[in-house]
Amino acid sequence: MGAAQVSDFMKVKVPKGATEVKGAVQVNPREDIYLLSFVTDEKQAVQVAEDLRSDAPLRVRKHDVQPAGELFGHLGLAEPQILESARWAGVCPPCVKDERRSEVAWIETYVHAQAQGKVRVYLQAF
Template sequence: MNRQPTAWKRLFAAVVLGLLLTSCSTADMDDPDVTDGRTSQWGEGMGVPEASAFMKVKVPEGATAVKGAVQVNPREDIYLLSFVTDEKTAVRIAEDLHSEEPLRTRNHDLPPTTELFGYLGLVEPQTQEGVRWAGVCPPCTGDKRRNKVAWIEIYLQPQTQGNARVYLQAF
């Protein structure tokens, strides 16, 4: 097959995402050989500093409503970070992730595949109208700063007065 490199990268990202979703299935959680007896739990005392450090995303000066958490899983931890900043800064953060695809509006009528941001007291970004999204596999794009991040997603939700809520999720 003669595929373009971007097609391979998309395929890799889809496989990685599929593996993550498979690793979180209840069948795996019941198998002690798979999980070593551990289950998913929220990392006590783990929040904004840990999520920011893992993603290599600095919370902008003046950002408000800053929240973060780490879901500790048997196979891969999930890092969440969210804050409100001005629209220009939010777009710069998205651009810094080096996604091959630009931010695009997602269909908000579909149910979210995961419901993680509720832990932070936030509505899942996938369910909100007008939210723009981008996802990226940092190692696939050669982002050496994020070489330990398999996948990172960013959602930008428009707010009042030219601001946007930034949602970041990574594993």
């Protein structure tokens, strides 16, 4: 699967003009993990995060020294959990009655600042 299929599963629209769009699925015995990443501007990244309907806005989380496993590394990217100042939001779509994402148990996003006012968005869902 590529970015288009992952975006469709998550019901997340990649912003027009986004670059470096990457997507993949990590197949697991219990549940597959869907990964999507792209570079866009701050405003569009915040809109993507807000569309997830999380109870809390994007916020800086204490970063982990070592993530539980490699996910985004398969896309040639650093794991967002270890990036300094990466902002995070997560949500259980069924818990917030988001019928668009009824097949998604959990979805989270990380937003990390890049050069020239751009940010990289990392989305992970299962």
